Amino acid sequence: MASLWNAKHFPLYSHTMLVMGPEHARTFGDEGWSKPDLVRYLFETIRVPYASLQPSEDNGEGTNLRFAKGAAPAPGEPIPKFPSPEELHVVVAGGTAGRFSMAVPGWLGTRNGSRPITVPIRDIA
DSSP states (O other): OTTSSOTTOOSOSSOEEEEEOHHHHHHHHHTTOOHHHHHHHHHHHSEEEGGGGSOOSSOOOOOGGGGSSSOOOOTTOEEESSSOGGGEEEEEOOOSSSSOOEEEEOSOSSTTSOOOOOOOOOOOO
C-alpha cells in the first residue's frame, strides 16, 4: 500500500479502499483485529521520512509536500501515506481462491476528485 500512485507520493490526496479477500479478513479476525484496528494500524504504520520523498536520480517523482506553502517538514519527519484514518476504507469481498487483497486509490481529494458514496442494493428478483 505504500507504493499506491508511486513510492514517493506521500500523502495521497484521496480516499483509498482496501478490498480484503475473505481469507485475509479471517486471519485478522482470528487474531482479534477489528476493521478500526486495521485502519488505525495502516494509518500509523505506513509512513516514511520526508527526506526519502524528494525527487532523486533514480526517481524524478517526489512528494507534493515540497510545493506546500510555509516551512517544509523536517528531513526525518515521518509522513503518512493516507491523509487520515477516515479516508481509508476496508471492505471484505471475493471468494476462496486464496489470500488475495488489493488497494484501490481514489482520484484527488478535492471537490473535483472522487469520494466514496454508498447506496443500498435491493433484491429485484
